[in-house]
Amino acid sequence: MSEAPPAGVLTVDLDAIARNFRMLADRVQPAECAAVVKADAYGLGAAEVAPALVRAECHNFFVAQLGEGVALRRTLRRVKSNATIYVLSGLMENERALFEANGLVPCLNDLGQLENWTAFCRARGQKLPCALHIDTGMNRLGLPPAELDQLADDPKRLVGVELWLIMSHLACADETDHPMNRRQLGRFRAALDRLPHCRASLAASSGIFLGREFLFNTVRPGVALYGANPTPGAPNPMAQVIRLQGRILQVRDVDRGETVGYGATHRFTRPRRIATVSVGYADGFLRSLSNRGSAAMGGVTAPIVGRVSMDLLTLDVSAAPPESARPGAMVELIGPSRSIDDVAAEAGTIPYEILTALGPRYERHYTGGAGSTE
Amino acid sequence: MSEAPPAGVLTVDLDAIARNFRMLADRVQPAECAAVVKADAYGLGAAEVAPALVRAECHNFFVAQLGEGVALRRTLRRVKSNATIYVLSGLMENERALFEANGLVPCLNDLGQLENWTAFCRARGQKLPCALHIDTGMNRLGLPPAELDQLADDPKRLVGVELWLIMSHLACADETDHPMNRRQLGRFRAALDRLPHCRASLAASSGIFLGREFLFNTVRPGVALYGANPTPGAPNPMAQVIRLQGRILQVRDVDRGETVGYGATHRFTRPRRIATVSVGYADGFLRSLSNRGSAAMGGVTAPIVGRVSMDLLTLDVSAAPPESARPGAMVELIGPSRSIDDVAAEAGTIPYEILTALGPRYERHYTGGAGSTE
Numbered sequence: 001m002s003e004a005p006p007a008g009v010l011t012v013d014l015d016a017i018a019r020n021f022r023m024l025a026d027r028v029q030p031a032e033c034a035a036v037v038k039a040d041a042y043g044l045g046a047a048e049v050a051p052a053l054v055r056a057e058c059h060n061f062f063v064a065q066l067g068e069g070v071a072l073r074r075t076l077r078r079v080k081s082n083a084t085i086y087v088l089s090g091l092m093e094n095e096r097a098l099f100e101a102n103g104l105v106p107c108l109n110d111l112g113q114l115e116n117w118t119a120f121c122r123a124r125g126q127k128l129p130c131a132l133h134i135d136t137g138m139n140r141l142g143l144p145p146a147e148l149d150q151l152a153d154d155p156k157r158l159v160g161v162e163l164w165l166i167m168s169h170l171a172c173a174d175e176t177d178h179p180m181n182r183r184q185l186g187r188f189r190a191a192l193d194r195l196p197h198c199r200a201s202l203a204a205s206s207g208i209f210l211g212r213e214f215l216f217n218t219v220r221p222g223v224a225l226y227g228a229n230p231t232p233g234a235p236n237p238m239a240q241v242i243r244l245q246g247r248i249l250q251v252r253d254v255d256r257g258e259t260v261g262y263g264a265t266h267r268f269t270r271p272r273r274i275a276t277v278s279v280g281y282a283d284g285f286l287r288s289l290s291n292r293g294s295a296a297m298g299g300v301t302a303p304i305v306g307r308v309s310m311d312l313l314t315l316d317v318s319a320a321p322p323e324s325a326r327p328g329a330m331v332e333l334i335g336p337s338r339s340i341d342d343v344a345a346e347a348g349t350i351p352y353e354i355l356t357a358l359g360p361r362y363e364r365h366y367t368g369g370a371g372s373t374e
Numbered sequence: 375m376s377e378a379p380p381a382g383v384l385t386v387d388l389d390a391i392a393r394n395f396r397m398l399a400d401r402v403q404p405a406e407c408a409a410v411v412k413a414d415a416y417g418l419g420a421a422e423v424a425p426a427l428v429r430a431e432c433h434n435f436f437v438a439q440l441g442e443g444v445a446l447r448r449t450l451r452r453v454k455s456n457a458t459i460y461v462l463s464g465l466m467e468n469e470r471a472l473f474e475a476n477g478l479v480p481c482l483n484d485l486g487q488l489e490n491w492t493a494f495c496r497a498r499g500q501k502l503p504c505a506l507h508i509d510t511g512m513n514r515l516g517l518p519p520a521e522l523d524q525l526a527d528d529p530k531r532l533v534g535v536e537l538w539l540i541m542s543h544l545a546c547a548d549e550t551d552h553p554m555n556r557r558q559l560g561r562f563r564a565a566l567d568r569l570p571h572c573r574a575s576l577a578a579s580s581g582i583f584l585g586r587e588f589l590f591n592t593v594r595p596g597v598a599l600y601g602a603n604p605t606p607g608a609p610n611p612m613a614q615v616i617r618l619q620g621r622i623l624q625v626r627d628v629d630r631g632e633t634v635g636y637g638a639t640h641r642f643t644r645p646r647r648i649a650t651v652s653v654g655y656a657d658g659f660l661r662s663l664s665n666r667g668s669a670a671m672g673g674v675t676a677p678i679v680g681r682v683s684m685d686l687l688t689l690d691v692s693a694a695p696p697e698s699a700r701p702g703a704m705v706e707l708i709g710p711s712r713s714i715d716d717v718a719a720e721a722g723t724i725p726y727e728i729l730t731a732l733g734p735r736y737e738r739h740y741t742g743g744a745g746s747t748e
Contacts, residue, residue, distance in 0.1 A: 003441075003472075004439065004440035004441035004443075004444055004469065004472055005440070005466065005468065005469060006441075007438075007439050007441070007463070038656075038684065038685060039654075039656035039684055039685060039735075040656075040734070042656075042684075043656070064381075064652075064656075064684070064685035064686075065378065065381050065652065065685065065735065066378040066379070067377075067378035067380075067381070067735070068735075069378075070378055088685070089381065089623055089652055089685070089686075090623055090624065092379065092701070092702055093702075094379065095378065095379060098377075098378055109623065109624050110624060110701075112701070135626075137632070137633070137638075138634070138635065138636075139626065139628055139632060139633065139634040139635070139648065139680075139688070140634065140635060140650050140680075140683070140686055140688055141623065141624055141650055141686070144626045144627070171633070171635065171636055171637065171638050172636070172637055172638055175637070178638075180633075180638055249463055249464055249483065249515065250464065250483050250484060250515055252509075252513065252518045253518070254513055258511070258513060259511070259513065259545070259554075260512070260513040260514065261512065261513070261514060261545065262512075262545055262546070263545065263546055263549070264511075264545050264546055264552075264554055274513065276514050276515055278438075278439065278463055280413075281726075281727050281730060281731075282412075282413035282414075282416075282417070282438075282730035284731070286727075287723050287724070287727045288662070288722075288723070306513075306514075309514070310412065310413055310416075310438070310726055310727075310730060311412055311413060311438035311439065311462070311463070312438075312463075312514055312515070314513070314514055327466070327486070328466055328467075348662075349661050349662070350661070352655075352684055353655050353660075353661045353684075356655060356656035356684060356733075357655075357658070357731065359730075360414070360734070361413075361439065361441070361442075
């Protein structure tokens with residue numbers, strides 16, 4: 001053998017991502033379904049995920065940063081797609097040529113950025129596409145109310161550019177009854193009424209499920225494509241996408257009264273069998289899963305005992321059949337029997353962070369799509 | 375310009391790592407100081423960090439996984455070092471040839487692994503080096519007491535291999551007065567008394583500061599090399615190593631009563647100025663820093679307001695001078711005025727996780743060492 005065997009294996013089901021995309025695209029018709037592939041497709045690999053989405057007939061992508069847009073354009077060229085790429089982080093003065101050279105559409109977040117793009121268009125002698133991000137209460141990115149007023153009073157500020165999309169972003173879409181949802185919807189509609197007619201987009205993954213009035217012309221799902229539940233509290237309508245397995249390095253019997261791991265935080269009250277697995281928080285398996293998470297193996301659930309350490313975690317495998325609790329065997333940390341939503345809840349965070357934390361040491365397998373690497 | 379400007383910049387001071395190594399090496403003399411560079415040198419880049427340590431006269435390295443050992447051997451060959459590389463995760467049957475081909479020393483964790491290595495040595499017709507990991511109470515890796523008994527009763531099990539090191543690992547070394555420290559020390563000494571004479575190693579970063587009786591022949595600092603405080607509660611004797619900066623994308627004024635970010639978790643009680651920075655939890659800036667962390671800018675501290683999102687965080691910059699609170703300006707998230715220990719405390723975790731979580735989107739600069747990339 002020339003390669004070291006993997007300590008952990010991350011399997012990404014590209015067909016499941018494509019199915020999730022098509023399900024959402026069907027659901028929102030006649031609105032258009034874009035795909036958010038920022039943060040390297042939420043940690044799953046934009047270079048593999050985006051082509052699978054192209055095959056599912058996705059024509060519009062969103063990324064967070066210019067660098068991500070440049071990389072995605074390269075990927076899309078490779079698969080002969082000329083899909084639109086929107087860059088959410090906006091536009092800095094010195095980035096304009098890079099946007100144009102890569103055919104990227106900046107989501108302009110303030111009037112300064114609009115002026116910047118207008119000046120660039122003038123200098124280039126052509127109207128270049130852009131989106132306009134209106135802040136409706138998230139207070140993170142987008143035109144604040146005072147700038148919206150200025151723009152509405154002076155719409156010729158938009159004359160020099162090609163406005164493809166007016167967008168905003170919901171702060172509380174995962175809480176169906178949160179008053180922010182209706183408030184932001186109202187503000188977004190009011191903004192659209194005051195601006196030149198244009199395609200509009202408000203909903204991301206959870207927003208799609210708030211009602212058809214949230215759909216407008218384009219929806220922008222991200223985490224739902226990757227299998228997280230966009231409707232927390234209700235059954236998950238999405239297909240699971242990832243499976244994460246870790247390898248058992250050692251199995252041992254411990255006596256009553258013994259402790260395990262850093263800080264000796266778990267003390268055994270009776271004799272147990274424990275297994276050490278070669279996945280830790282350096283692999284993005286968050287340390288907050290210490291004494292809380294679990295793994296599936298041989299048809300049983302094996303709870304994490306003690307703290308998750310950098311490269312290792314320990315499971316109570318007393319209930320597991322011996323053939324699955326042996327050195328070299330793989331345990332399932334995320335997968336059919338343990339969703340990313342489950343793991344997120346145990347870690348005290350959201351599935352988005354479980355995904356984006358997935359570390360570089362896993363051997364990554366992609367199934368489905370054009371060709372499987374398994 | 376052909377490159378996208380960075381959303382965040384991570385600067386790693388290789389000279390500070392080398393200084394930290396030499397300080398510890400001086401302190402522990404005549405014991406030898408090794409360096410732990412597992413998990414890609416705690417997220418800082420083993421390919422850059424290890425050569426800096428070689429120049430500081432480090433001759434012994436520890437990694438967690440075989441794959442890390444193979445990569446480190448390649449790095450060391452490049453800088454003409456034939457330093458020893460210990461692999462902590464142990465030895466699987468099908469890994470033996472890869473260990474030998476890369477001159478890696480397995481830390482054998484049970485008698486099965488010892489037999490496996492012995493059989494391999496016999497087949498190769500030579501004694502190959504190994505370390506023996508004795509579990510003294512961590513219950514994670516290493517020979518359990520029953521196997522130590524077996525080995526002590528039958529020491530000829532060690533005849534076929536070249537035993538370079540007997541090691542164990544402390545569970546509570548960061549708590550000076552924790553009874554586990556003395557208990558593990560006693561167990562380790564007892565184990566050494568029962569085994570053939572050999573170099574011994576017990577202490578990692580914090581263990582070095584527990585007293586000279588913990589030093590034995592070799593110490594194995596990791597996180598202290600990278601600037602974390604190995605003596606929590608006392609002043610940090612180590613030099614800071616990293617600086618993390620994020621770029622401001624937008625600045626806005628918000629009114630009393632408004633909220634910011636997902637879940638609208640922060641409500642302003644008076645008019646404030648906030649800045650949106652292009653670093654989020656996908657960059658390893660943990661979501662648990664929501665409404666808790668802060669940044670340094672223009673001589674003031676700007677608290678994080680609202681939730682950290684995937685690609686962005688928001689700061690209350692009302693107290694910051696306008697020239698430092700403008701789009702394009704960089705803020706300091708970790709650095710001289712905000713140590714990794716500070717950030718870890720705010721995030722409810724340990725500095726180890728702050729380091730290993732550092733994400734792939736940062737532009738990485740290395741200063742010091744053979745040549746600066748700045």
